[in-house]
Amino acid sequence: MTPRTVYITAYDYERLELLLESMSRGGQNSREDLSSLEDELETCTIVPPHEIPANIVTLNSRIRYLDLDTQQERSVSLVFPSSANLAEGRISITSPIGAAILGYAAGDEVTWKIFNGKKTIRIEEVLYQPEAAGDYLL
Structure with a gap:
């Protein structure tokens, strides 16, 4: 993955x-995608919700992406994991793709490791972002 600044709302x-x-206490923190998410939180730029650009993927955002493969x-x-349902297009922040897209913007290409190599997508559009819609506490 190319280095980038990850913007996350406070x-x-x-x-x-x-x-x-809570996942650490439950013994679920050994997965690589969780480690990636932890790393991003350690290096992210935290911004007030009303200052995050509307094209950045935040929690509860809906995006359209293109699988480049x-x-x-x-x-x-x-x-969040409790609301995830792949069949309904709700992906968990703790899934590899979920952890990877957080903080990226429309137009960005996102690459992450999968079991047999790498996966790359391009975020085509942020269809809905809670902060842009004024929904700050979803």
């Missing part, structure tokens, strides 16, 4: 810290 940051802490488009929402 509200999302607090909730993600609590999530990782298959050329298929898909729309997904980035959610």
